[in-house]
Amino acid sequence: MEQQELRSLQKKAVAIRREIVTMIHQAGTGHIGGDLSVTDILVDLYYKQMNVSPEQQKNPERDRFILSKGHSVEALYAVLADKGYFPKEELETYAQYGSKFIGHPNNKIPGIEVNSGSLGHGLSVGVGMALAARMDGRGYRTYVVMGDGECAEGSVWEAAMAGGHYKLDNLTAFVDRNRLQISGTTEEVMTQDSAEERWAAFGWNVLSIPGNDLAAIDDAVDLAKRTKGKPTVIIANTTKGCGVSFIENQVAWHHKVPTDEQYQKALEELAAKEASL
């Protein structure tokens, strides 16, 4: 990727993070830690890699995206609004009485393919989408983003087994490996290491990358596109809360809401980051 393009994506990631903390601060609810860890993955997919846009929501050749770790919906809302799927002002209703913007993805919202929120569902649905592409001879790709805590769900591995069995090279999964979940570290709660060996054993091409590094994410997605005969999983080694120092790597910030003071500090940090790019 050209340096100029990388800078542009990095700036976009800062802008999305600003929207996320603002949305959560205003609404008084949201899963801020996971939103901030997954932001760079969403930015690369939506602004660089995926063939999706508000104009082609009905295009059968569009790429398919599933946010299986649905609690990171604020990050997805921020991206979809910025991409023009709906007016950004509508996000001011997020989590308010009667709003269509609930705390998990819902396909009544333009740009969202299927509903998620209960963990361990997205990869099976993604396998179905990838199989449909193969049956119909279509070239679209399917992307599924999961959390690392989510991989304790047995249904993830049913889907992983099928993805490997059917050699779905048009399917790319991400594991947002931020190593934290609501009760503690993933390794305390339920061992996830070695994620790489587990996915490889299920027949997947495994790429383990620094997950908040946009250049690394982009290279991995390119490599996944070139890989034939097996699906690819990108183990994105991320930092939970990435981009706001006092939120980073703190279990308590799984779904904590910033105070007014913390919100201002977060904005200052993000502004400083933007200025440095």
Next chain:
Amino acid sequence: MSKAIKKVIAEFLQEEADVNKDIVVLCSDSRGSGGLGPYAEAHKEQFVEVGIAEQNLVGISAGLAACGKRPFAVSPASFLSTRSMEQVKVDVAYSHTNVKLIGISGGVSYGALGMTHHSATDIADMASIPGLRVYFPSDQYLAKELMKVLARDEEPAYIRIGRNAVADVYEDGKVGFTMDKAVTVKEGTDLTIIACGEVVYEAKKAAEALEKEGRSVRVLDMYCLKPLDEEAVCRAARETKAILTVEEHTKYGGLGSLVAQVTAAQAPTKVRSLTLPDAPVVTGKTAEIFHHYGLDAEGIAKAARELL
């Protein structure tokens, strides 16, 4: 005559898949139980085996449907309605994907295999999910009419069928089928028996026996549990003296509950329900189990006499 409904469905899907390339059948190591071996051979490109993984079966089906396919997920009713219930709720009903869930070997049709293999709560389980329709066809002819509609409509549904051959309730070409309307198997004025699934045949036989005793008994085939044909229930409540419901299901949230909910609110009348017990059922073949719990013609007629 008699025929297993799974055969009717398998034959129908095979014909339909010839003309509609979007039809996809998915099995969870259940193609044999579903009578779908010939389909899987004839339509390799429109068949997906997921192995013994019912959650994945339903999730994959939802993904296929979200991309325009018409998936039929065929799996034992006991597992499909409970093991994968959350996938049905979230990926099918909530995401509104056009998946048809075919629960085979339903009710007690696995007989001596025991409670793990019986589906005696699937009306309650599936009907409680917002946006999901529930159908229990009674014989081969009604099943065929139902499939013709379901193969071409755009909404998800759960269909429960039994494992064994079931006696014909109707004559070929004379079902009198209208989608989501109960079929009047027999007219009557003293009592109405409302049944669904395999026990409709037993209800019909019971009504015929009662007829010989001078009792005029109406029999409704309520194959459509959801949406329930409330008009037919209210007419029965108003035009006959009482209602007897019969189902291969427990009493909680089944046909009897649904009917009583309608009559209580719209047309109060006496309703008695014949059901399976709130417990593991006695060991035996379907006919033996039906007899044990009074769900056969003899038991239904006895309950009807008491009610009259």
